[in-house]
Amino acid sequence: MSFLQLKGVEKYFGELRAIKGVNLSIEKGEFIVFVGPSGCGKSTLLRMIAGLTEIDAGSLQLDGRDITKLPSSKRDLAMVFQSYALYPHMSVFDNMSFALRLANVDKAVIQEKVTRAAQILNLTNYLQRTPKELSGGQRQRVAIGRAIVRAPKVFLFDEPLSNLDAALRGQTRVEIAQLHRELGATTIYVTHDQVEAMTLADRVVVLRDGQIEQVGSPLELYDRPANQFVAQFIGTPQMNVLPASQLPQLAGTPQLPVPAGGFVGLRPEDVQLQPAGQGQLQGTVALVEALGAETLIHVALGAGTANGAKLIARQSARTTLHPGSAVGLSIDPMAAHVFDDQGRLARPAQGGAALASAAV
Numbered sequence: 078m079s080f081l082q083l084k085g086v087e088k089y090f091g092e093l094r095a096i097k098g099v100n101l102s103i104e105k106g107e108f109i110v111f112v113g114p115s116g117c118g119k120s121t122l123l124r125m126i127a128g129l130t131e132i133d134a135g136s137l138q139l140d141g142r143d144i145t146k147l148p149s150s151k152r153d154l155a156m157v158f159q160s161y162a163l164y165p166h167m168s169v170f171d172n173m174s175f176a177l178r179l180a181n182v183d184k185a186v187i188q189e190k191v192t193r194a195a196q197i198l199n200l201t202n203y204l205q206r207t208p209k210e211l212s213g214g215q216r217q218r219v220a221i222g223r224a225i226v227r228a229p230k231v232f233l234f235d236e237p238l239s240n241l242d243a244a245l246r247g248q249t250r251v252e253i254a255q256l257h258r259e260l261g262a263t264t265i266y267v268t269h270d271q272v273e274a275m276t277l278a279d280r281v282v283v284l285r286d287g288q289i290e291q292v293g294s295p296l297e298l299y300d301r302p303a304n305q306f307v308a309q310f311i312g313t314p315q316m317n318v319l320p321a322s323q324l325p326q327l328a329g330t331p332q333l334p335v336p337a338g339g340f341v342g343l344r345p346e347d348v349q350l351q352p353a354g355q356g357q358l359q360g361t362v363a364l365v366e367a368l369g370a371e372t373l374i375h376v377a378l379g380a381g382t383a384n385g386a387k388l389i390a391r392q393s394a395r396t397t398l399h400p401g402s403a404v405g406l407s408i409d410p411m412a413a414h415v416f417d418d419q420g421r422l423a424r425p426a427q428g429g430a431a432l433a434s435a436a437v
């Protein structure tokens with residue numbers, strides 16, 4: 078049995094079925110990230126695991142024990158909140174040691190655990206300060222330290238970095254990754270941020286509307302999204318997804334057979350710019366986004382935007398193209414993803430004749 082197991086977990090808020098029969102197995106030591114659009118139920122699911130929100134149906138098991146009905150304090154989990162939730166009048170040391178003091182842990186043991194956590198988190202010189210004398214990143218580290226000293230079975234993080242500015246977010250993200258490597262603690266982490274999800278997770282859980290759409294390693298989700306939703310949710314900029322009917326020169330050819338009503342998905346890096354007249358597709362540049370290390374070129378297909386079809390191409394080279402430039406686009410059919418309304422379809426390289434029916 079897995080270390081943490083959710084079986085048919087449900088949550089209702091009045092009439093709203095916020096979590097719809099979620100099944101999920103998490104192994105010891107895994108770093109799991111919940112992502113999904115606002116309101117999909119990420120925080121609710123995390124809070125149900127934490128014991129802060131009641132589970133209406135289904136069960137939750139941790140390390141072989143049913144904890145569905147256990148109060149939060151008895152679950153042996155520690156949660157780190159977006160808002161840090163520190164005690165403002167207490168020193169960093171007292172904040173970090175609070176739970177241990179409450180549990181009457183021996184003073185020397187407390188000293189040792191807090192000292193060790195402070196070393197790991199670079200907080201040794203701040204132990205006597207109060208939270209208001211710390212930066213946002215330092216406060217978040219104290220909140221993490223408070224969780225670490227308890228040595229819980231599972232760490233739960235609810236958007237811990239979203240109050241930090243971009244630079245500090247990047248830095249703290251790296252620290253959390255290092256921390257996980259050092260401690261190897263089972264972690265569940267909720268975020269809006271794609272980069273956090275892709276860089277921190279062993280496995281990402283994509284949620285939509287209270288249900289799991291796909292669970293997989295970051296690159297599995299990127300390379301083999303189970304459906305159009307995951308395809309367009311993972312990756313920035315989004316995968317281009319067009320009805321096959323808008324790509325007659327590409328879709329429907331022997332190299333890229335697509336069933337009627339199907340869709341073709343192309344990652345921006347799989348769309349190669351060519352001089353006008355070359356490549357399978359022709360179009361006009363609609364917008365150039367020069368981001369420094371890469372350039373995103375938005376191309377309206379066909380003669381202008383007649384059919385409204387647009388593709389974004391990503392290239393690492395700088396460009397002299399500008400809106401209005403005529404361009405060609407070449408696409409390796411093997412790089413194309415094929416979907417129908419139900420999900421992903423196997424492509425020739427992935428399953429040959431199964432194309433027309435097999436969702437994989």
Ligand SMILES: Nc1ncnc2c1ncn2[C@@H]1O[C@H](COP(=O)(O)OP(=O)(O)OP(=O)(O)O)[C@@H](O)[C@H]1O
Pocket residue numbers: 090093095113114115116117118119120121122269
């Ligand atoms: N205490 C509550 N009472 C009523 N409805 C709630 C409550 N908490 C959450 N909801 C609803 O449940 C759904 C899931 O909310 P939740 O906060 O889990 O989403 P989320 O994915 O974490 O969103 P966000 O990314 O915006 O934080 C939403 O429709 C939300 O309005």
